[in-house]
Amino acid sequence: MAENWEHNLRGLKATLIGLGTRTNVALARFLVSRGALLTISDRKPADQLRQEIALLGNLPVRLSLGANRVEDTVGADVVFVTPGAPRDLPAVVAAVEKGVPVSSEIELLFALCPAPIVGITGSSGKSTTTTLVGEIMLAAGLTVYVGGNLGTPLIDKIDDLRPSDWIVLELSSFQLEAMRRSPHVAAILNITPNHLDRHPSMEHYAESKRNIIRNQSADDWAILGYANDLTRAYGRSCAARRLYFGVDEVEGDGAFCADGAVWLRLGGERRRVLDLAEIRLRGRHNLENVTAAVAITAAVGVPVEAMRHVTASFAGIEHRLEPVRTIDGVQFVNDSIATAPERAAAALRSFAEPVVLLAGGRDKHLPLDEFAQLVRARVRDLVLFGEAAGLLEEALGRAGAPPPPIHHVSNLAEAVPLAAALAAPGDVVLLSPAFTSYDQFRDFEERGREFKRLVNELPDTLAEVRRGR
Numbered sequence: 001m002a003e004n005w006e007h008n009l010r011g012l013k014a015t016l017i018g019l020g021t022r023t024n025v026a027l028a029r030f031l032v033s034r035g036a037l038l039t040i041s042d043r044k045p046a047d048q049l050r051q052e053i054a055l056l057g058n059l060p061v062r063l064s065l066g067a068n069r070v071e072d073t074v075g076a077d078v079v080f081v082t083p084g085a086p087r088d089l090p091a092v093v094a095a096v097e098k099g100v101p102v103s104s105e106i107e108l109l110f111a112l113c114p115a116p117i118v119g120i121t122g123s124s125g126k127s128t129t130t131t132l133v134g135e136i137m138l139a140a141g142l143t144v145y146v147g148g149n150l151g152t153p154l155i156d157k158i159d160d161l162r163p164s165d166w167i168v169l170e171l172s173s174f175q176l177e178a179m180r181r182s183p184h185v186a187a188i189l190n191i192t193p194n195h196l197d198r199h200p201s202m203e204h205y206a207e208s209k210r211n212i213i214r215n216q217s218a219d220d221w222a223i224l225g226y227a228n229d230l231t232r233a234y235g236r237s238c239a240a241r242r243l244y245f246g247v248d249e250v251e252g253d254g255a256f257c258a259d260g261a262v263w264l265r266l267g268g269e270r271r272r273v274l275d276l277a278e279i280r281l282r283g284r285h286n287l288e289n290v291t292a293a294v295a296i297t298a299a300v301g302v303p304v305e306a307m308r309h310v311t312a313s314f315a316g317i318e319h320r321l322e323p324v325r326t327i328d329g330v331q332f333v334n335d336s337i338a339t340a341p342e343r344a345a346a347a348l349r350s351f352a353e354p355v356v357l358l359a360g361g362r363d364k365h366l367p368l369d370e371f372a373q374l375v376r377a378r379v380r381d382l383v384l385f386g387e388a389a390g391l392l393e394e395a396l397g398r399a400g401a402p403p404p405p406i407h408h409v410s411n412l413a414e415a416v417p418l419a420a421a422l423a424a425p426g427d428v429v430l431l432s433p434a435f436t437s438y439d440q441f442r443d444f445e446e447r448g449r450e451f452k453r454l455v456n457e458l459p460d461t462l463a464e465v466r467r468g469r
Helices: 022-033 050-056 070-074 090-098 105-112 126-139 155-160 202-214 229-234 284-300 304-313 341-349 369-378 389-397 412-422 444-456 462-467
Strands: 013-017 037-042 062-065 078-081 117-121 144-148 166-170 185-188 221-225 241-245 254-258 261-266 269-275 322-327 330-334 355-359 379-384 406-408 428-431
Touching: 013 022, 013 070, 013 090, 022 037, 022 050, 022 078, 022 105, 022 155, 037 070, 070 090, 078 090, 105 155, 117 126, 117 202, 117 284, 126 144, 126 166, 126 284, 126 304, 185 202, 185 284, 202 229, 221 229, 221 284, 241 284, 254 284, 261 284, 261 304, 269 304, 284 304, 284 341, 322 444, 330 444, 341 355, 341 369, 355 369, 355 412, 369 379, 369 389, 379 389, 379 412, 389 406, 412 428, 412 444, 412 462, 428 444
Parallel strands: 013 037, 013 078, 037 062, 117 166, 117 185, 144 166, 185 221, 221 241, 241 254, 330 428, 355 379, 355 428, 379 406
Antiparallel strands: 254 261, 261 269, 322 330
16 A cells, blocks of 8 residues: 555545444545545444434445444554544554555544644643643634544544634544644543553553654644653653643743743743733633643744733633532532543632532542542542442542541432532532543533532522422
């Protein structure tokens, strides 16, 4: 097969493994538009993929459902794998052994994109930082497309892109684990244990993240979190120009907080970006995100004025410490994005107020003991739901001191009114689950929307909530 097959897909037999994401529906449309002969393989049967099949419309594709069959991959000219599917699937391994190229939507985008790419990865903070970077670049007058693991897939925008445009991508470890290209500006925000239900080890997970800078040259930029041991160490061996960021002082050039402000240092010259008091985002982890966005946009060449203007008005994005409603002085906050204990811990540290915490879901095989210690110290009442509720309760039992009162419920529909009844004026009712949503919801977004719906259906006073129970 020709080395630059990405630029001539007409007539190629392509197999796409995994239909259950909007990314792969967009990829299917793109491949067909370029003349590929497409087979879509998914282990789920058709009755579990009705929505995705409907999105395909009348697209001329062959569906091979109910299993990922080896014959669909070894007979192809190229195989595309959805980010959620492991590369050690027998059907993928068989294709590799036969010499069939294995790619993905994001790899194809990198191969075909005429515009420079900003790529952002990390165990937490990706979506907030990616969104903030895109808005700062827009405010600076640049034409920007934001996508990747966030928002709209960009593969079907290829024909609209120009060399003067910019692409800003949130990239997950799944998207990066087999990447052979790196973006012009690549940021690794942090690396902490995550997705160990999918990656065979922490080392494999970290190396997948590191792929974002692995193929950079001296003309590129690597933006690295200074407080994280792994990302700071990566700076010592990367080929690209380097900027660090962090809440505290950083080595060399980069972005950091000091003297009540965010600062940018380039070429040894220090410039004030904005006062900390101007930042609307809550929590130390969001100061990390802000300094990351400042460093990333500095590498792009954005003026400080655009950074200041956007950051001072930026209130965050949905499902990330999102204020939902206040009833009788009780704040209800949606942090459904917290699918890992470390992410939920960052949410807890963002509040000085007493917290009624809603937690639970499906386990990702991540350490819980440190989070349990924080729950013991910061949470007044704990409402547990979902498959992993018992795991967190066990971790609290190991914490060495009495845990907060623990209340078990079956689901969010029971958790929200109970949490509201437990709360007192001045409290925060916080959904920050520490686990994935897949035991009861399609994704964290559906879980967050359900939480907001339930909160908005509560009565207007806490007294009415308690009477209704």
